[in-house]
Amino acid sequence: MSRTGVSKKPKLTAPVVIIGTLVLLIIAFTASLMLGPVTVPLNELATNPVVTDIRAPRIIIAALVGAALAVSGAIMQTVFHNPLADPGIVGVSSGAAVAAVLAIVTGASFFGQWTVPFAAFVGALVTVAVVYLIASSRAMDGRGADPATLVLVGMAITAFLGAVISSATANAPQDSELRSVTFWLNGDLVSRTWEHVGVAIIPIIVGLILAIGGSRDLNLLLLGDSTAQTSGLNVNRARIILLALAALLTATAVAVSGTITFVGLVVPHLVRIVLGADHRALLPAAAILGATFVIVSDTVARMIFSPIVLQTGVVVAFIGSPIFLYLLLSMRKRRGLGL
Known part of the structure; x- marks a missing residue:
């Protein structure tokens, strides 16, 4: 049994799962390009x-955001030794969002088009540092903080940052800024352009490559701090680097999509159930499945009540929240049975 509460034994081979998820991603991507108020034939795409x-940049952003949040969630679950760790649940997404909102409201532009992503990264990094310090203080023996404790900490951080966002919203000098703030709160992909793709693609692709490159360190962290250290891993340095990567991925995703929750919680768990806990296969599969999940959710958001368009984050929450409750209840049941 792994530290994240899922058996390490894979049920399918990594190539089969990765190829299967790639096929699903291609199908979802192509269908999303074709479907909408105006159906576009395949030969005209x-x-x-x-x-x-209109559709291509929005769908590419959905794929990038889904991959980033799924991999970020997988990293946090391993580093915190906690199956409920997720950028949205532990407050990291809110940290990124509040910094981005403050940059919008104050009109900051010190890095040009990179100002909002940079602010979001700083906010995510500060938040993940706070969560890490709390988790470390609760689990000096390396077993990780109690899942309920981490969820409560995340709720407290999210509530505090929500108050900051409300204050910033109430004092926004212009209506256009107020609309931008509302975008961050709801997680939406409306009006995503190639400029947004340009902002997000390099940080997310680089972050994903570096995260997958850190698979060995994540596998060692699964075994516990003592075992990882005897294997030659500098545990503290590895945690800091991995959490910084998770913050980068989360911040960039939030910068172009707002706060979308549950992707980083649900997707890694689904991959572990099928594939096992080896991060060399888990992270690539989670990135592909996360991209597919958000693309499908965005397509449903555009189509289900057409011409009324739901926000992508709302559809993701509709799907993710029941799974989150199931995970909580199943963990409680295992504890009650002494498993």
């Missing part, structure tokens, strides 16, 4: 302006 100017 490369030339139709509805696709090239």
Whole structure:
């Protein structure tokens, strides 16, 4: 049994799972390009302006955000030794969002188009540092903080940061800024453009590559601090680097999509159930499945009540929250049975 509460024994081989998830991603991506108020035939996808100017950048952002949040969640669950760790649940997404909102409201532009992502990264990094310190103080023996404790800490941090966002919203000098703040709170992909793709693609791709490159360190952390140290791993340095990568991925995702929760919680668990806990396969599969999950959710958001468009974050929450409750109840049941 792994530290995240899921058996390490894979049920399917990594190539089969990764190829299968890639096929699902391609199908979801293509279907999302075709579907909408105006259906675009497959042979016109490369030339139709509805696709090239409106749908394509939005769907690419959905894929990048899903991959980033799924991998970030997988990293946090391992570093905290906690199956309920997730950028949204522990407050890291809120930390990124509040910093981005403050940058919008104050009109900060010291890094040009990179100002909001940079502010979001700083907010995510500070929040993840606070959560890490609390988790460390609760678990000096390396077993990780109690899952309920981490959830409560996340709720407290999210409530505090929500108050900051409310204050910033109430004092926004212009209506356009108020609309931008509302975007961060709801997690939406409306009006995503190629400029947003340009902002997000490099940090997320680099973050994903570095995270997958850290798979060995994550596998060692699964075994506990003592075992990891005897294997030659500098545990503290590895944790800091991995959490910084998680903060980078979360911050960039929040910067272009607002706060979308549950992706980092649900997707890694689904992959572990099928594939096992080896991060060399877990992280790539989680990235692909996370991208597919958000693309499908965004397509449902656009189509289910057409012409009324739901926010992507709302659809993700509709799907993710029941799974989250199931995970909580199943953990409680295992503890009651002494498992």
